[in-house]
Amino acid sequence: NAGVTQTPKFRVLKTGQSMTLLCAQDMNHEYMYWYRQDPGMGLRLIHYSVGEGTTAKGEVPDGYNVSRLKKQNFLLGLESAAPSQTSVYFCASSFGTLQLTDTQYFGPGTRLTVL
Amino acid sequence: GNSVTQMEGPVTLSEEAFLTINCTYTATGYPSLFWYVQYPGEGLQLLLKATKADDKGSNKGFEATYRKETTSFHLEKGSVQVSDSAVYFCALMEADSWGKLQFGAGTQVVVTP
Numbered sequence: 001n002a003g004v005t006q007t008p009k010f011r012v013l014k015t016g017q018s019m020t021l022l023c024a025q026d027m028n029h030e031y032m033y034w035y036r037q038d039p040g041m042g043l044r045l046i047h048y049s050v051g052e053g054t055t056a057k058g059e060v061p062d063g064y065n066v067s068r069l070k071k072q073n074f075l076l077g078l079e080s081a082a083p084s085q086t087s088v089y090f091c092a093s094s095f096g097t098l099q100l101t102d103t104q105y106f107g108p109g110t111r112l113t114v115l
Numbered sequence: 116g117n118s119v120t121q122m123e124g125p126v127t128l129s130e131e132a133f134l135t136i137n138c139t140y141t142a143t144g145y146p147s148l149f150w151y152v153q154y155p156g157e158g159l160q161l162l163l164k165a166t167k168a169d170d171k172g173s174n175k176g177f178e179a180t181y182r183k184e185t186t187s188f189h190l191e192k193g194s195v196q197v198s199d200s201a202v203y204f205c206a207l208m209e210a211d212s213w214g215k216l217q218f219g220a221g222t223q224v225v226v227t228p
Contacts, residue, residue, distance in 0.1 A: 004158070031214050042119075042204060042218035043159070050213050058215070090158055094214050102214050106151075106158035 002026055004107035006091050012113045013081045021076040021110050023091030030096030032074040033058075033104065034066060036087040043090060049074055050096060081114045088112070117142045121205050121219035129227055130197055136190040136222045138179075138205035146207040148172075148181055148188040149216065153202040162190075162203070200226045 007022040023032065031050050035043040045058030049068040063085060065077045074093075078085060088111050092104040122137040140148065147166045151159040163172030168183035179190045188205060205219040 033215070040220055042220045043216075044218075045215055048213065048215065056213070092159075096214060102208070103161050103164070104214065104216060106160065108156075108158045 004091055004093055004105050006089075006107040006110050008110060009108070010111050012115065013078075014115050015082060017081050018077070018079050019081065019112075020078075021089055021091075021112075023074045023076070023093075023107060024072055025074075025091075025093040025105070026072060027093065027095075027105065028071070029093035029105070030071075031094045031102075032068065033092045033094075034064070034074065034076045035090045035092065036060065037090060037109070038087050046076065046089075081112075083114045086112060086114045117146070117207060117209060117217045119205050119207055119217055119219035121203075121222050124202075124221075124223035125225050126222060127225045127227065128195060131194045132226075134190070134192045134195045134199070134224065136203055136205075136224070138188045138190065138219060140186050140188065140205075140207050142186075142207055142209060144209045146209045148179070149206045149208065150177070150179055150188070150190050151204040151206060151218075153204065153221070155201070159204060195224075195226045197226050197228055200224060 004025045033048040034046040047066040052071040055066045091107040094104045149164045150162040152162045153159045163174045165172040165181040171180045177192045202221045204221045206216045
């Protein structure tokens with residue numbers, strides 16, 4: 001049981017390049033989330049999904065797109081990377097019980113640098 | 116809107132010292148409250164949680180009590196170890212929010228031998 005995994009672990013992009021971050025979970029979780037972590041700002045929600053085939057915007061969605069074609073995978077895309085997107089990206093998942101005790105499980109993160 | 120405010124770090128203390136990290140929140144509803152911990156180079160993991168007023172969450176010697184009257188959820192540990200060095204995040208989850216978490220900025224804790 002690997003939990004939540006993220007690919008890649010590190011990446012350096014040039015401004016304007018595109019890339020996709022992959023998040024996979026093997027816990028049969030319904031909900032999945034993408035966050036970015038920046039110094040002094042905690043984690044901010046980019047996009048989330050409440051089930052296969054669904055996506056919704058979070059707090060900071062601009063410049064990102066997501067897809068959830070399979071229940072176990074949640075992809076985060078940067079179409080044209082900008083230096084402001086330099087950050088550490090975390091994926092998380094949860095059972096999606098709609099209970100206030102629902103726990104999110106986090107992946108190890110992807111460190112992205114945009115030059 | 117909702118917000119979570121944590122004390123700024125880094126907090127540096129010696130092994131076996133008492134640790135307190137303050138957390139206050141604003142919310143429109145009646146949220147659940149969480150503490151997550153991030154060890155160096157790792158993702159976040161749940162430390163403890165509380166879902167209603169006066170609930171006390173506890174784990175690994177850490178405790179936090181949900182205080183509705185002061186809108187606070189302060190984290191405490193009586194005797195820290197070097198292995199407790201990490202970044203600690205306070206977070207809230209509102210009902211009907213699809214499980215979304217609102218995080219504080221995080222507090223780095225450094226414990227020296």
